[in-house]
Every structure is written in structure tokens, then in C-alpha cells.
Amino acid sequence: MKELDPLLHSQLRLAVVSILMTVDEADFVFLKEKTESTAGNLSVQLDKLSSAGYISVEKSFVGKKPRTRCRMTATGRKAFEEYVETLREYLKL
């Protein structure tokens, strides 16, 4: 049995990546609302995905307010596809 990529096999990170796979880009606030996570938890998990090169994170300002925008990278998309494929094998989907 292949192992399920531990970086993706996590409640919140999987939710984030699932969203990012469908929307081209999403900002911190949007992800926080959609996933109903706390800001702290989301911040940490975005860092992990970013450090792994699965997502890119761009921090900018709109007026004086910070804005953090996230999107999948090619690496992330590939990892996600593989994760889904492994899961299919597990669950026979």
C-alpha cells in the first residue's frame, strides 16, 4: 500500500488544497471562512504547504490592509493528483 502524502492528508490542508484546485487563487480571509478554521491554524498550515512548494503565497497590501493570496503550484497540483490516485486505491473509488 502506497502511503498517503502526509502533507496533504490533514483535515485543514486538504480542505485548503481542495479549494485552491478549483479557484485559481484565494486569499486568507476567504480560505478562513470557507474552511471555518482559526486564523492561527490556517496561518500555520499555509506555511507548511508553502514551504513544501505546494502553494505559492503572495503578501501585499490593499490600501493599508494586508492581503495574502494563495494559489497552487505545478508541484502542488501533481502532489494532489497523486494523493487522489492513492486514495482511490484505498477506497476503490
Add this chain to the structure above:
Amino acid sequence: MKELDPLLHSQLRLAVVSILMTVDEADFVFLKEKTESTAGNLSVQLDKLSSAGYISVEKSFVGKKPRTRCRMTATGRKAFEEYVETLREYLKL
């Protein structure tokens, strides 16, 4: 977004349950080999699944050797189906 049942959303427990969904019953040794897990880890995770009522565990002896047999319960099967359904929503499968 519905939450993914944390009891099932774990590498090893998911592997175990995925196997048990297909085989009616399986013993400790078989599960250990199939999942390539350590005995300690498997023991702990089987306990958790058992405590949650997701699987039933019967311990017996074959001669003087212990034999631990596991199978899904109705509760476990239901939880698994729901987990898969939630996952489908996440991943759009």
C-alpha cells in the same frame, strides 16, 4: 465544509478500514503485513477503532498462539461510507 471523521482520517486507520471493508475479517498479522505497520502502532490504532465501535476485535488462541481477528461493525461501515462521501465533496470525485 463537513469535517472528515478524524477517526478515519488517519493513514493507518484508514488503511485498516479500507482492507476490512473488502474482506469480511482479517487478523492482526495479515493487517500488519498488508499495511506494513509496526505491531505497536497497529495495536494502538485497532484499539481506537474498536473503542469507537467501528470494528470488533476477537482475541482467541490457536493452540497456544494468540490470534486477533477484526471485522467491521455496522457502525463502522456507516462511518466509512460517510467519510467517503465527505471526501468526494472535497475532491469532487
Add this chain to the structure above:
DNA sequence: AAAATTTGGTTTATAAAATAAACTATACTA
């Protein structure tokens, strides 16, 4: 205008989970 609240986060601390290491008991093997 000062005080409190909200927004958009990060950092650090705590709780929970997974994993590994150590141990038990019996059996088998050289």
C-alpha cells in the same frame, strides 16, 4: 479625541495524535 473593536495576520504554547521503542509471554530451533 481617547478608548474600544475589528481586521488580518504571526508567534508561541498546549493538547492530541502517531509512531517507535521497550517489554511480555510462549514457542520453536540450533
Add this chain to the structure above:
DNA sequence: TAGTATAGTTTATTTTATAAACCAAATTTT
């Protein structure tokens, strides 16, 4: 009979997830 294997359990350690505390700037309330 000393050593190794089988079939596990228990305990300790590491990793992960989550929550709590904090920061800076802007907005709202009194």
C-alpha cells in the same frame, strides 16, 4: 539451554494540530 521468532501490549517520544496570546493598523463608539 541460549538464542530467535511470533503475537502482541505498554510506555515513551516525536510530530501534528489546535488554541491562545499577541501585534500593527484601521475603524467605530462614546
